[in-house]
């Protein structure tokens with residue numbers, strides 16, 4: 001066992017045998033990352049065998065295999081996300097060299113370290129930096145182009161999206177809907193399954209399940225998709241404040257904390273990758289206080305901020321909403337490059353026109369009926385007046401209860417059945 005330590009939290013090691021692996025918990029580790037693809041020869045433990053050994057010790061396990069032909073930025077950032085979790089972790093490949101490089105590649109990719117420093121650091125760990133630097137040089141040459149597919153859910157007028165980096169065959173789902181029939185109480189996964197089938201046909205792998213905000217008009221399928229695929233789920237970090245608001249309304253003092261529900265709680269400026277496609281999080285409050293926009297490549301998923309230019313903007317009267325905050329958010333979205341592709345979260349098909357969902361910054365600036373001629377004060381006045389006339393969404397009291405748990409249904413009661421609570425006289 002060739003153990004190398006970066007600090008108290010992070011260690012690297014070569015491939016372990018079953019006996020060594022079985023002692024990791026005793027050595028204080030709470031997480032293992034395996035960077036060695038199973039198909040490499042050598043008679044080592046497979047990731048399924050390692051997973052079992054980890055489960056037996058109650059250690060978190062992540063299989064993150066790569067070679068320098070398959071490595072993506074997403075892998076680099078996935079490793080870094082585990083580091084940020086603060087868990088004491090040990091990473092291995094065959095010799096440990098790839099794990100060391102993967103860890104330091106994050107600093108190189110983020111410009112926190114230059115190539116010389118990367119080389120010198122690798123040398124300290126007795127690791128040849130050349131293959132990682134060659135990968136990094138190739139990365140500078142590529143400019144991934146996003147491929148976007150929309151899936152319209154007619155009952156709530158919601159747009160769900162799949163965005164992919166076709167080169168690396170990785171993709172993300174944004175704002176998936178869990179089907180709910182309010183008359184019968186039936187929950188089903190038709191919409192989400194349709195997207196999974198589509199992804200499967202494309203031969204893509206799901207890297208992220210992203211919600212832009214806790215929806216008030218439909219259930220989120222994020223939890224179901226995460227269970228089906230193992231992909232990480234994410235939402236804005238301010239979800240904790242939305243949870244607090246609604247926890248009080250529903251009287252759910254034992255609601256699980258966000259970190260036990262979503263794999264990532266993004267704050268403004270956070271970076272994530274889908275393959276080699278870079279995503280940046282833009283905090284976008286107004287419609288809800290936790291809303292975020294996902295700016296991925298030249299696309300921005302702006303959800304319930306701006307709708308199509310003929311439809312104006314989202315409402316701001318839900319608990320935690322603010323017309324002023326929405327105005328500021330709109331300014332920020334409109335400051336993105338003119339040709340940024342904007343994908344909205346709803347289309348209510350005014351006058352029965354066909355569904356539309358894509359616009360651009362330039363088009364919104366010149367055509368959005370709620371921006372034209374309005375300054376901040378006029379916008380706030382107009383938005384507030386209109387909101388006062390809107391009935392609450394049909395499913396609001398049901399949807400929030402599910403969505404503050406990331407789309408997880410309430411735990412079954414002792415008869416095995418699940419129930420929703422409806423607060424009376426709260427609105």
Ligand SMILES: N[C@@H](CCC(=O)N[C@@H](CS)C(=O)NCC(=O)O)C(=O)O
Pocket residue numbers: 156216217304313314315316346390392393394395
């Ligand atoms: N009638 C719909 C209303 C949905 C609704 O309120 N949608 C929000 C977004 S979640 C909105 O901003 N609507 C703007 C508007 O209706 O003008 C329902 O019951 O679900």
Ligand SMILES: [Fe+2]
Pocket residue numbers: 214215216217287304
């Ligand atoms: Fe919404």
